[in-house]
Amino acid sequence: MPQNPTIVLIHGAFADAASWAPVTRELLDRGYRVLVPPVYNRSLIEDAASVKAFVESVEGPVVLAGHSYGGAVITVAGVADNVAALVYVSGYALEEGESLAQLQGGFPDSDLAANLVYTPYPVAGGEPGTDVSVKVDAFPAVFAAGVDPRVAEVLAVSQRPLSAVAFGETAPVAAWKTKPGWGIVSAADHTINPNVERFGYKRAGLREVVELDGPHLVMHALPARVADVIETAARASA
Secondary structure (H helix, E strand, C coil), rough: CCCCEEEEEEECCCCCCCHHHHHHHHHCCCCCCCECCCCCCCCHHHHHHHHHHHHCCCCEEEEEEEEEEHHHHHHHHHCCCEEEEEECCCCCCCCCCCEEEHHHEEEECCCHHHEEEEEEEECCCCCCCEEEEEECCCCHHCCCCCCCHHHHHHCCCCCCCCCCCCHHEEECCCCCHCCCCCEEEEEEEEEECCHHHHHHHHCCCCCCEEEECCCCCCCHCCCHHHHHHHHHHHHHCC
């Protein structure tokens, strides 16, 4: 009997592994092995290297799913030999040589742009870096509309910021050129313009793109629907 792949879930900016919690529970209940490593949100290149090393430590095939900035991360990390499929969830499917800023720059700004906070952080032996996060009072509407307000409030005050340097770094590779991919567009997304998602997925030639009437944090709003797409990729990769 074919072996089910391990599902590795990669969170994005302004979030941590808890952003995947409802989908993690759903997939575990369906009998899958699921791993949700931390993403340090310091640099696209460094984050992708960390995720790639993590994936390569997993025995057997892996379905690699990335949310938001995590989509950019899996675009680079997904070249690991044991990655059998990619799943983009409200994510950035970068082209080789393209940055987040370049992809986003081709489309009108979402509500996120006007609700960002910039905070310096120390860098050992160098100039301070800049952390980017979402205004706490704007977070529920911009990032988690449709999510239980009490949950959104907790997520708003426990953000993992993204270093500003990550926005300008270009992807050295694009794993979707050699790995099959699936995509979820969050049609009610106020963090990423949904057309950014649609454009990236179409350009990548993903096998299937599913449109869900959900917010950017669609994993909390519609966890079973998100798990369905990931399971489709897993079954195709078994």
